[in-house]
Amino acid sequence: MKKLMIASCCLCISSASYAETNWYGEVSVGKTYHKPKLSQATGGVKRNLSLPSKDADHGSLDKTKITDLRIGYHLSPHYSIEADWRRRGWEARGQRSYYEVEHAKNKHKAVMISGVYRLPLPYKMQAYAKGSVGLARNSLQGRLAQDEINSTSYAKRTQTRAAYGVGAGVNLALSKNISVGLEYQYTNLGKSRSAKAVDGSRLESRYKGGELTGNLTFNF
Secondary structure (H helix, E strand, O other), X not given: OHHHHHHHHHHHHHHHHHHHOOEEEEEXXXXXXXXXXXXXXXXXXXXXXXXXXXXXXXXXEEEOOEEEEEEEEEXXXXXXXXXXXXXXXXXXXXXOOOOOEEEEEEXXXXXXXXXXXXXXXXXXXXXXXXXXXXXXXXXXXXXXXXXXXXXXEEEEEEEEEEEEEEEEXXXXXXXXXXXXXXXXXXXXXXXXXXXXXXXXXXXXXXXXXXXXXXXXXXXX
């Protein structure tokens, strides 16, 4: 009986210890290769608008840095599930007479669920592939120049869209609880649409493209 109790206690302690290392948290920052595109839609007809490049002489294009916060659980040595919050966006400003777009601001905030397949490698490294689905809250607003004096304003509008992504990466364990990694992911956070202007037109944009991030993972 005593042996059975001791064995049971050891099994519980072992299970608790294993459970503690199943959870992990991750912070990711990086760069997007998504090129912002902006269009004006009027009565079902769209036309593309020119945005200034980054640090242009008469305008600017500021891409919001990628920020991901994740919490995950290892189902087995090869499979994990993650929930993460993502932030993306861009803002453009153009000087009248040089650009029609005086101002445009696009934001994306998404909640995603991901399935991850992991493959151990030598030298404490690990490769993985992942697929993600979720919902994104997208907003868009802006102002277009009509002539040297007048402008058309588009108020902010926020909508929820379906989102998805696929990616792959590699991790290197620095210790039992900390690892660093590099990840490439294709992400589609859906379309953004501004409110309608007085003439019935609206602005539209879509976020989809490649992303490269550096990751810091904590096991707990």
